[in-house]
Amino acid sequence: MIIRTVSLMVGAIVAVVLAVPMAAAATAPYCGITWGSLPKSAPSTVSAELVGLRAGQHDCYDRLVFDFRGAVDGFNVSYVDQVTMDPSGAPVPLRGGARLAIVLRAPAYDQNGNPTYVFANPAELVNLAGFQTFRQAAWAGSFEAVTTVGLGVRARLPFRVFTLPDRIVVDVAHFW
Numbered sequence: 001m002i003i004r005t006v007s008l009m010v011g012a013i014v015a016v017v018l019a020v021p022m023a024a025a026a027t028a029p030y031c032g033i034t035w036g037s038l039p040k041s042a043p044s045t046v047s048a049e050l051v052g053l054r055a056g057q058h059d060c061y062d063r064l065v066f067d068f069r070g071a072v073d074g075f076n077v078s079y080v081d082q083v084t085m086d087p088s089g090a091p092v093p094l095r096g097g098a099r100l101a102i103v104l105r106a107p108a109y110d111q112n113g114n115p116t117y118v119f120a121n122p123a124e125l126v127n128l129a130g131f132q133t134f135r136q137a138a139w140a141g142s143f144e145a146v147t148t149v150g151l152g153v154r155a156r157l158p159f160r161v162f163t164l165p166d167r168i169v170v171d172v173a174h175f176w
Helices: 002-027
Strands: 040-042 050-057 061-068 075-080 098-104 134-143 146-153 159-164 167-173
Touching: 040 159, 050 134, 061 098, 061 134, 061 146, 075 159, 098 167, 146 167
Parallel strands: none
Antiparallel strands: 040 075, 050 061, 061 167, 075 098, 098 146, 134 146, 159 167
């Protein structure tokens, strides 16, 4: 009886010891990413003209970088059912299972109304072939000092947005 009780206790202790690391590993976030998929925004205190857009791939996420002529810090980025053209409201078609509306509190034109960001194809702003998460970046307009870009992604995944002195960066994780 004592041997059986000790055996059961040892078995229970071993099961707990083995289960704890497995449970911790199962709940650990992908690549340590804890961003979430809720809307992100920052108020605008400074603004400059958009002059470029580029994309990059990292081990755990895809990155979209907006370059400006000077300091900029205002944005609203969120998952939406449909990205719309500003100011017309026309739908902007995007490939992918989910769509991010990236609204930058900065114009893509100078004080004389001349474009400061020139693109060859408004439906394909950057080449995203081979990206793990990004599917398409498309122009959605620049009106009244607000520029909008639609980003089609594989699925609704965690993302983050941050600013650098002359850039706004959007990262979207490859997985949850």
